Amino acid sequence: MARTTGSDGEKTEATIREAAVNLIARFGYEAMSMRQLATEVGVQAAALYRYFPTKEGLLFTLMREHMEGLTDAWEAARPTSADPVRRLAAYVENHIAFHIERRHATHVSNMELRSLSPERLTQILRMRTAYEKELRAILRDGAEAGVFDIDDTGLTAMALIQMMTGVIVWFRPGERLSITEVTATYLSMTMRLVGAASSTAPRFLSGAQRTL
Amino acid sequence: MARTTGSDGEKTEATIREAAVNLIARFGYEAMSMRQLATEVGVQAAALYRYFPTKEGLLFTLMREHMEGLTDAWEAARPTSADPVRRLAAYVENHIAFHIERRHATHVSNMELRSLSPERLTQILRMRTAYEKELRAILRDGAEAGVFDIDDTGLTAMALIQMMTGVIVWFRPGERLSITEVTATYLSMTMRLVGAASSTAPRFLSGAQRTL
């Protein structure tokens, strides 16, 4: 038995990607065996090596494409407006939507970094840093414009990203809250966290708060 | 060669614990081999089994003791005051201090849950839930007393914990910021996030904010 009827390289590769993301997210990269992945795909382990050179190569591909997807999503969602509040809102909305939509891929990208070779780790971290830099720029602009009240831009950016990405830990689609409700609440929390005037509190209070 | 001069069970066990936490935090539970751990300890792999029944048993012990440590630390730090602001401040301070102090153990407890058997996973999650429940109670009390302004108690608790625990991802001792500075900033962000009156603003403002 060799080539099976109806077999198609593109389909198989897509199936491998999907199955790999799910298995790695569930069991972890080290715990997932290539044979387990092959079984899930419905193929022999040797067939996987026609599409990915090594197990680590597969992991890297999954991560790189996830990061590219995140960057692309932000490029598309980035508002033309220069208003820091609007830009921050767009960032939060895009981040949460993307991470909920691709929970498993996000889990992989966040949890399995240590299984990458140093060079590949650097490459992924560079992409991540570039993405986070966008948030820091928004916070800095807002702080300079006096729209935000922020102690430490870098620290606030990290706190916000941890908070937002944390959604994937507990969020399950179809449970108590919808994506829309979750996003709205996180948006509100974010705006308060950065001391934005137009959060839940009346605008004129923030001025008083800052001057006092 | 058998028993070595100066060998001591208690010392060896402590060394194993310490080395295991560090190795698992660095490479991951699945990636760390018992032989690697033994080498780090300076002993043969077989010797490990005198102290821990299996590799998973070792992992579970590390996690359980970490969670017990966290709970105990909170018991000791919990203020007698009923004031939600004070209680929340104590929770944040204790959480951040504990997690920075035991970065590696926290990493293990957060990242390696999937390597536990179902029963043991349940046990650890129960401890974690109990700890998080304390935060929810503080938030609820504060919201009911009108001291906090919170949309969704459960969601806010999760956001806060993700934010606070995230410190261990980027914090490195001896870098730009000290633990004290980091804690102060996080405390300030927390108070704003929950809409506490006495965050960065003077205390007497809280009354105004609540009535408005």
Add this chain to the structure above:
DNA sequence: GAATTAATTGAACGTTCGTTTTATTATTGT
């Protein structure tokens, strides 16, 4: 100082791992 117990070694067990090689069959192009 002999007997007992504690601590560890060294070798081995069976299993599973990622990966490679070779053969075989399905599909595609002519």
Add this chain to the structure above:
DNA sequence: ACAATAATAAAACGAACGTTCAATTAATTC
């Protein structure tokens, strides 16, 4: 129809894994 190529199976590789067992030596007890 026939060659060329794409896709897979089947089997095998050596290495590493968690774990066990018997032997051996250090420390302790009486």
